[in-house]
Amino acid sequence: MTKNKKVFGGTLNMGARGYLRAIVAVSSRDKAAKILRISSHEVRTYWALTGNKTELAIALAKPETVFVALDKGERNFEAVNYDLGVWRPLIWEERK
DSSP states (O other), X not given: OOXXXXXXXXXEEOGGGOEEEEEEEXXXXXXXXXXXXXXXXXXXXXXXXXXXXXXXXHHHHSTTOEEEESXXXXXXXXXXXXXXXXXXXXXXXXXX
16 A cells, blocks of 8 residues: 555665665655664655655555665666665576
């Protein structure tokens, strides 16, 4: 249910890929912090609500899933999962 969801956007450290744009649809900043595995302070300070129609459509289609733009220029968002202390695209998991 996406009725009460907000889409927050910010950056995540993707290791060797650097810091990339990330989005997540959640009901609150605290929920975003929990899902993103960062502090509430970081979400309040460095993340913001997005009004970008593309980001809204992507994040609201699968609430509480973290999406990262793996291509800095094109904003091709992929769902990611936190695994062994590293954010990894789910497509990598599917290839195993």
